[in-house]
Amino acid sequence: MAEQPVPDYPGSDPIEAVAPVGARLDLPEAGEWKRVSPKYVMVEIVGTVIFLLIVCAAAGALWLLLDQVWAAWVGGLIALITLVSLAFEPRRVRSIGYQLRADDLLFRRGIMYQRFVSVPYGRMQLVDITRGPVARLLGLADLKFVTAAASSGVAIPGLAEADADALRDRLVELAESRRAGL
Amino acid sequence: MTSLADGDWHRLHPASPVLRGGIFVFALLGFVIANLRERFVDVVFGIPRQSGDPLDEIYERGAVGWALLIAAAILIVILIAFTLSWRMHTFRVSDESVEVRSGILFRSHRQARLDRIQGVNIVRPLIPRLFGAAKLEVSVAGQDANVQLAYLGSALADGLRRDILQLASGARQPRPVAGESVPEAPLPAGDPAQIPADTATAAHAGRRQALNDYATSRVGEFLAPELDPDAAPPESVVRIPVLRLIGSIVFSGFTVFVAVAIVALIVSVIVGGSEWLLIAIFPGLIASIGYYVSRFTKSLRYSIAGTRDGVRVGFGLLTTSNETLPPGRIHAIGVTQPLAWRPFGWWQISINKAGHSTNDGAAGQAATTVLPVGSLTDVAKVLELILPGFALDEQRVLIQHGLISRGGDDGFRNAPRRAAWLRPFSWRRTGYAVSAGAVLLRRGVLSRELVLVPLARLQSVGINQGPVRRRLRLATARLHTVTGPVTATLGVLDVGEAVRLLETVTAGAVASAESDTSHHWSRIDQDPAPTPRPASPVGPAAAAEVTS
Incomplete structure (x- = not known):
């Protein structure tokens, strides 16, 4: 470190006091989180396995056909990392949650890299519902809450289809009653 | 009110198709003239011709008549196309919207709601400017969603912008004319609304005089000043000295x-030895x-001024541009100071906005720089203009601290x-x-920044x-706004403080949106509160209420 920081004002760290919670990011006052369907794990697993197969095929082709030995190593490494992350998939899906509060939609996801987003209902530009092939087989749908900001990124995956439709209608209704311009 | 904003369909400047062709038309003309000149020289000095030249071929085969006929036909077709395109290109400004209809074969009809206007821009590229024409662009949010009126008479464009903004502001009753720029007197001859009368009288009164x-x-x-001195109160105008502009460009x-x-x-x-470096x-x-x-x-003659209908940002020496941003159209403001500017105390202000003019701003940057370079006083002035209702002493101190404070217990939660x-x-x-309906993020010590x-x-x-x-x-916080040069992120923040920020700011955003009236910024008949800005005081007091 280039500089040894020295507090130059009294009561050196006033903010230390407002952090009674642990190191983990959490909203202590938030209510019950609604979780996505556990079946969504299957969608993720199928996606990961397909990715794995493509990586293996590409690495194998490079190795066996073009005699590039490094490709085998790189492919193997990617495959190993993917397999390990596959083991965490159920936990990751369990971390996805959302709740409808009085004035805003609260969304969370991630375990290692946590992310919390709060969107006031009035900021809604549109709600998108998409169904991939695997999700459709399992009767699931993904809901995306789109605002004028590209970085909002509120996408709730793996909702039961009926739930997704109900949530969409509810969100539209809430947004309508709290409409704000751009 | 000019006659253009009366809800009827109007046509653009008659020379519009040629001006829109712009550089291309002039390049073509230049090409033809240059070629003809060479031929002329050849003929005069009797330089022997080479065979294979298309013009010579035509001459030798005696097809001059046909060639002339074809050329005339092409010319007539172009003329007809231009006239048609001019006749079919009409616009209408009503109480609710601005509409443009255009196209000969593929008709298009575009309508923009006035309460969704994000800005009105008047651009005068060099060549149209010489002909006294200007392009008026009404920007609304969305990709390629602008309504363009290219071209209008220069003075007419100014008048039309005033009318559009007045209609959009929701002020139904006509406003007092005092303080308004009314350059009605020297209407240009090429003004579409006045064409019949103008040409008729001009023809009779003597062409020379006209x-x-x-x-x-x-x-x-x-030669007129970029900003009409009557259009804005002088104390709300910020200008940039030429030397400072040069300095800011040199020290970049x-x-x-x-x-x-x-x-x-x-x-x-x-x-x-290594010549390739020289070549590279x-x-x-x-x-x-x-x-x-x-x-x-491009940055010369920069001026920022506060008008009743928002901030006017103008710049440009040869091609000029000035855009009016109505109140409440600015989504984020970034005040930055690169390290090299620090000895001079210069700052730059850029903004995020939802509507994007298709024209580049100064120096090819997108037109999102409101102040290319300015002193601390200029920054305070501009911030006052673009964030009205943020000019109390408390906020002034916060801005001051946000810009130059080294940190510590100064109103910011560090x-x-x-x-x-x-x-x-x-x-x-x-x-x-x-504070006062806005979040301030402060970061950076070598190159300082306040958002x-x-x-x-x-x-x-x-978070x-x-x-x-x-x-x-620790945690990271990010305020999501529309895309632009300013990103409102805070890289390090105490965990508890991050949670607190999420709750405070969300509650503030909800409260501010409820009291926001900026889609009709001067409508007073509906709104009991005459504040044209979202001035809901979401101060620390309100914030504490939410988190506790």
Whole structure:
């Protein structure tokens, strides 16, 4: 470190006091989180396995056909990392949650890299519902809450289809009653 | 009110198709003239012709008549197409919307709601400007969603913008004319609404006189100050001295790059041998001169002024542009100071906005720089203009601290000391504050930066944490706004403080949006509160209520 920081004002760290919670990011006052369907794990697993197969095929082709030995190593490494992350998939899906509060939609996801987003209902530009092939087989749908900001990124995956439709209608209704311009 | 905003369909400037063709038409003309000149020289000096020249072929086969006929036919078709395209291109400004219909074969009809207007821009590219024409562009949110009126008579464009903004502001009753710029007197001859009367009278009163008047009014318009002195109160106008502008361009990151290139060049010449470096760098150096010049001329005559219908930002020496941003159309404001500007105390202000003019701003940057370079007083003035309702002493102090404070207990909630692991220099200055309907984020110590986000425009708030920050009990916060040069992120923040920010800012955003009336910023008949801005005081007091 280039500089040894020295507090130059009294009561050196006033903010230390407002952090009674642990190191983990959490909203202590938030209510019950609604979780996505556990079946969504299957969608993720199928996606990961397909990715794995493509990586293996590409690495194998490079190795066996073009005699590039490094490709085998790189492919193997990617495959190993993917397999390990596959083991965490159920936990990751369990971390996805959302709740409808009085004035805003609260969304969370991630375990290692946590992310919390709060969107006031009035900021809604549109709600998108998409169904991939695997999700459709399992009767699931993904809901995306789109605002004028590209970085909002509120996408709730793996909702039961009926739930997704109900949530969409509810969100539209809430947004309508709290409409704000751009 | 000019006659253009009366809800009827009107046509554009008659020369519009040619002017829209712009450079292309002139290039074609230049090409033809240059070629003819060569032929003329050839004929006069009797230089022997080479065979195979298409013109000679035509001459030798006696097809001159046909060739002339074809040329005439093409000319007539072009003329008809231009006339048709002019006749079919109409616009209408009503109480609710601006509409444009255009196209001959493929008709298009575009309508923009007035309460969704994000800005009105008037651009005068050099050649249309010489002819006294201007392009008016009404921007609304969305990709390629602007309504363009190209071209209008210069004075007419100014009048029409005033009318559009007045209609959009929701002020139904006509306003007092005092303080308004009313340049109605010298209407240009090429003004579409006045064409029949104008040409008729001009023809009878003597062509010479008309031509004289036309020339005088052109020159008058060309030399007129960019900002009409009546249009804005003088105390709300910010200008940039030429020397400071030059200084700001010289002391930029680009200069460092150029200096490195020059040093590399000199070294390579002295050492000798490697000619490829010379070939690689030298053209770039010459191009960089062009960059400096264009950046300078485009930023010249910069002016920012507060008008009743928002902020007017104007710039440009040859091609001029000035855009009016109505209140509440600015989604984020970034005030930055690169390290090289620090000795001079210069700052730059850029903004995020939802509507994007298709024209580049100064120096080819998108037109998002509101103040290319300014002193601390200029910054305060401009912030007052673009964030009205943010000018109380309390906010002034906050801005002052946000810009130049070294950190500490100064109204900002700063990062804790352990953030020094990630921000060894700037952790003391990294913090946020909420005041009078806006969030202030402060960061950076070498190149200092202050970001202001009006809560009424905020889209959402996010807080993130990765493994490193978890160990340090820190988190990252980000305020999501529409895309632009300003990103409102705070890299380090105490975990509890991050949660608090999420709750406070969300509550503030909801409250501000409820009291926001900026889609009709001067409508008073519906709204009991005459405040044209989202001035809901979401101060620290309100914030504490929410979190407790």
